[in-house]
Amino acid sequence: MTDERFVLSPDKKGAIWSGLFHGAALFMSAVLSYEYYTKDHGSPLFYLFFFSFWLALFSGFTSVINHCLLMARRSLKSIRVSDRSITFEWKNGDADEVVRKLQFQGGRTILGVWGETIDKRRIQATIRRNSLSKEELNLLLKEFARIRDLEKAKS
Numbered sequence: 001m002t003d004e005r006f007v008l009s010p011d012k013k014g015a016i017w018s019g020l021f022h023g024a025a026l027f028m029s030a031v032l033s034y035e036y037y038t039k040d041h042g043s044p045l046f047y048l049f050f051f052s053f054w055l056a057l058f059s060g061f062t063s064v065i066n067h068c069l070l071m072a073r074r075s076l077k078s079i080r081v082s083d084r085s086i087t088f089e090w091k092n093g094d095a096d097e098v099v100r101k102l103q104f105q106g107g108r109t110i111l112g113v114w115g116e117t118i119d120k121r122r123i124q125a126t127i128r129r130n131s132l133s134k135e136e137l138n139l140l141l142k143e144f145a146r147i148r149d150l151e152k153a154k155s
Contacts, residue, residue: 006140007078008070011130014109015068022060029053067110067126076125081143084150086115088125096123102148104141111137113144 033049040046066072073092080087087097098115105112106129114124129137 003080003082004139004143005078005080006132006136008076008127008131010069010071011067011128012069014128014130015064018063018068019060022056022063025056026053026060029056067128070131076127079125079127079140081140081147084147086113086144086147088113088123096121098123100151102144102151104144104148106141111141 029049029052033046033053036043036046036049066075070076070091073090075091076088077091078089080089085097085099086102087095089095096117098113099118100116102115103113109129111127111129112124113127114122116122132140
């Protein structure tokens, strides 16, 4: 393969499901923290649920805005695959080329990719599977495996 570029598109269906999941967690932790706050101001359970509220808020924001809708400045815009490396192109104009220790692992909806640049910085990216077509995703996974195996054979 010479040089191929995979452009990601927003996963609106995934954003709705992720928003519903994090919204339910926000609602429940807010209700429970309010309940424990009115009973006893110094209750450790209040602090636990209050912390859970903020955790759900920030993780929900990251999940929906950054990974699903690709609206944040540090969202992944596209992936360029060359013969021996992968370049992640971000929305803010940055590009990071992964040249060694490429690894990837995926679940049903998310694919995690990480590796090192030439100056040994660790780069990681999260790709929603619905951001690419099934054919593009299968081709991308084959290319990831090819580059990973190429490095293993070299060492």
